[in-house]
Amino acid sequence: MSEQAIGISLLLGSFLGLLFIRIPIALALGLSSVLTAVYLGMPLMMIGQKMANSMFSFTFLAVPFFILMGNLMTEGGIADRLIRFADVLVGRVRGGLAQGNVVASALIGGISGSAVADVASIGSFMIPAMRQRGYTSEYAVAVTVTSAVQGILIPPSQNMIYYALAAGGLPLTSLFIAGYVPGILLGVALMGLCWWMAVRHNHPRGESYDLRSGLAVMAQASIGLFTMVIIIGGILAGIFTATESAAVALVYALFVTLFVYRSMNAQQVRRVISGTLKSLSVVSAIIMTSSAFGFLLSYLQVPAMLSDGILGISSNPIIILLLLNLLLLALGLIMDMGVLILIVTPILLPIATSIGVDPIHFGIIMMLNLGIGLCTPPVGLSLMVGCGIGRVSIERTIGTMIPFYLVMIAVLMLVTFVPSISLGLGNLLK
Structure with a gap:
């Protein structure tokens, strides 16, 4: 075997082997990178520099701000207010509680930025409520x-x-804008499925609100929703960069939870900050070690080899996009989303751009693919959290989820082959 082949085998084999014996992902990435660098005769200082340089990014500063803002708003009771607001909007239709669940996920997703956080915050309230109204746990x-x-x-x-970091510094504002229409499209499609299921199974209608109480609920929710206005409005108006908007939104979230909702005290805020720092330490370690891992993949020419292999199967852009989707869906079944983004982006993005796919468009394709992975066994974290809250096994839930998987795949195909769904809003605003 050549040195290159042995290096690739050592890098990937040691990483998968360490994961198999349940070594934490960040440590597995780091150890496999060091072992491979030693074999290739690289100075370990070079690996250290790659890890350190991954932290020197103005874009990365947005991560702790957004995570802390989402945690504050969730712990501060914004989830309950947004759920009631969603119920005001769609609760009176048949299957209204399920419809409200979808709308609440869109609203809270616009604050927390995390699917798993959405499941934890919404699920703790909505899953028991849906059970009480006659819906099955699954x-x-x-x-x-x-x-x-x-x-x-x-x-x-x-x-x-x-x-954005893994792709070499893409404009975060463009990525944010590109996500709106696909996200809304996914929500509308799921609401359509919920309506069809409600008619078929005679699901109950939700709670109706009179004008006065409905306006009161909307006023309470609008205070929290103004966070989204700060983030997107500030960016589009040219007042803030994405990172600056995250910092401003964090200050606003702290003010709302402490002085408007008065749902948290100083001690609770300290607890949230402490928990956020623990999460950030894990995120930072994964970003640093995945940077070294990605550098070695590039050094060993793995992206070029994979690109040649895929392009050797077909030169048809439609076939290549289908293959990329299948690969991303398969990877989403077996690995965490954040790690996959950091490792796979430098490998697959050049293949996508070689057939004329815009990097922003490909980012949305990747987000949706790996988002589906969060809902699928064996390592779908969102699915695990949801089943834990609902006290139901994954095996029993999968059968119920099949129509939802089909709807998500249909939306994925639309997003993949109709680029204007992702890029149209950004082009219009330009």
Whole structure:
């Protein structure tokens, strides 16, 4: 075997082997990178520099701001207010509680930026409520888990920030704008499925509000929703960069939870900050070690080899896009989304751009593919959290989720082959 082949085998084999014995992902990435660098005779200082340089990014500063803002708003009671607001909007239709679940996921996703956080916050309230209204636990979990994927597409999405970093510094504003229409399209499609299921199974109508109480609920929710106005409005108006908007939105979220909603005290804020720092330490470690891992993949020419292999199968852009989707869906079944974005983007993005796919468009394709992976076994974290809240097994839930998977795949195909769904809003605003 050549040195290149041995290096690739050592890098990928040691990484997968470490994961198999349940070594944390960040440590597995780092150890496999060091082992491969030693074999190739590289100075370890070079690996250290690659890891350190991954942290020197103005775009990365948005990550801690957005995560802390989302945690504050979720812990501060914004989830309950947005759920009631969603119920005001669509609760009176048949299957209104399921419809409200989808709308609430879109609203909370526009604040938390995390599908798993959406499932945890919405699911803890909506899954028991849906059970009480006569829905099955499996159906309640399916609606909650799949609708939470909107949080990956609708800004501010933490995973879009990871993609911007891994793609070499794409404009975060363009990525954020590109996610709106696909995210709304996914929500509308899931609401259509919920309506069809409600008619078929005679699901109950939700709660109706009179004008006065409905306006009161909307006023309470609008205070929290103004966070989205700060983020997107500030960016589009040219007042803030994406990172600056995250910092301003964080200050606003802190003010709302402490002085408007008065749902948190100083001690609770300290607890949220402490938990956020723990999460950030894990995120930072993964970004640093995946940077070294990606550098070695590039050094060993793995992206070029994979590109030649895929392009050797067909030169038809439609076939290549289908193959990329299948690959991303398969990878989403077995690995965490954030890690995949950081590792796979430098490999697959050049293939996509070689057939004329815009990097922003490909980012949305990747987000939706890997978002579906969060809803699928064996490692779908959103699915695990939802089943844990609903106290139902994954095996029992999968059968109920099949129609939801089909709808999500249909939306994925539309987003893949109709680029204007992702790029049209950005082009219009330009």
